[in-house]
Amino acid sequence: MIKSDTLENTKDFRISVAPMMDWTTKDYRFFARLFNPNIILYTEMVTTGAILFGGANRHLDYNHEEHPIVLQLGGSNPKDLATCSKMAQDWGYDEVNLNVGCPSDRVQNNKIGACLMAEPDLVAECIAEMQNAVDIPVTVKHRIGIDDMQSYEEMLHFVDTVAKTGCHNFIVHARIALLQGLSPKENRDVPPLRYEDVYRLKQERPNLLIEINGGIKTFAETQYHLQHVDGVMIGREAYHNPYLLAEIGQLWNLDLPDRFEIIDQMLPYIAQRMQEGAPLSIITRHILGLFQNLPGARKWRQALSGGNAKTFADVENAILNIKEAMKRTEDYLIKHQVQS
Structure with a gap:
């Protein structure tokens, strides 16, 4: 400790x-x-x-x-x-x-x-x-x-x-x-x-x-x-x-972290919590605001809170779903020339 x-x-x-x-x-x-x-x-x-x-x-x-x-x-x-x-x-x-x-x-x-x-x-x-x-x-x-x-x-x-x-x-x-x-x-x-x-x-x-x-x-x-x-x-x-x-x-005097790197660090934790029996939605509800105030915020929230994001019980598929949400959000930000 x-x-x-x-x-x-x-x-x-x-x-x-x-x-x-x-x-x-x-x-x-x-x-x-x-x-x-x-x-x-x-x-x-x-x-x-x-x-x-x-x-x-x-x-x-x-x-x-x-x-x-x-x-x-x-x-x-x-x-x-x-x-x-x-x-x-x-x-x-x-x-x-x-x-x-x-x-x-x-x-x-x-x-x-x-x-x-x-x-x-x-x-x-x-x-x-x-x-x-x-x-x-x-x-x-x-x-x-x-x-x-x-x-x-x-x-x-x-x-x-x-x-x-x-x-x-x-x-x-x-x-x-x-x-x-x-x-x-x-x-x-x-x-x-x-x-x-x-x-x-x-x-x-x-x-x-x-x-x-x-x-x-x-x-x-x-x-x-x-x-x-x-x-x-x-x-x-x-x-x-x-x-x-x-x-x-x-x-x-800390450097500003990259949002996508933060999610990369979060993924092993999400996998561990799901293996312990925690539903994916219980965890992802806390990360919906990651892109708040950026043009990609809505895309990110929709990808995590809609569709399969709530129902995936399989760890591998859940992580894949989050990675796909990250890719769609990143593509949207690049298209709109927004720094993440």
Whole structure:
């Protein structure tokens, strides 16, 4: 396993891909790693109950290539969170993160996610227990506010309360969450972004490591935010347009990879996963955005998501089908004189 100091090798800033339910699976994370060796990858949020009672292997296993990788936990029982944090460390995770930002009704009912912002003392107790259980970093991802707690001062009180435990890394989604009035999807778009609140938090608490999240879609935006905070977490754009992760590699002076070479590197992994019993469509759904913003994007998506791409169960034919999709896309790009 990679040592827990993996995260210390990323200069003086952090770039990460947000935890996203049903999206940041181990198949997506393997794919994302091919674009950039330095970005920090997060699992989907995993509840403590799922780990303790639903099979640890199923929820904790990952590919060695995914490092640096963070396990995000959902829960509010300090003892259970401590137990799962220790399991994460034993599994080789580089860091563990507590979700205090998810606005889903389902997790609210179990006192998980953004609703915990109303209970900073409980969150502090959870973080303290988690830190006592492990040597790897323990971090918090939260909103700038919820419902009637929308002021900067209330967010600052939350952060200060948790920081007293010794936790110094906060990932801040720069939107409030309206738990009673909006759906989870609406809570990702409707409340306005208040980046200035996150900037102010860093200014007033310079000893804390503050990362910003929410609505960030370009390399230029990432560069701008890094002038004000210590890190940038990118969400849906990193999934729909994964080549953005390659573009962000310029922060480390990395060369831009060729998209077709990335798929060539992905093919052995796809074959291995299919041999393990994974349906082809479960894997290829994560790579549909490879050519996003290029003229060949639609051709690529059609080739992978239509026709036989969903039904091939034979590994050899599945790989052949993907190679044919690559050839058709490459021919289209050459015809239109587009650099891949």
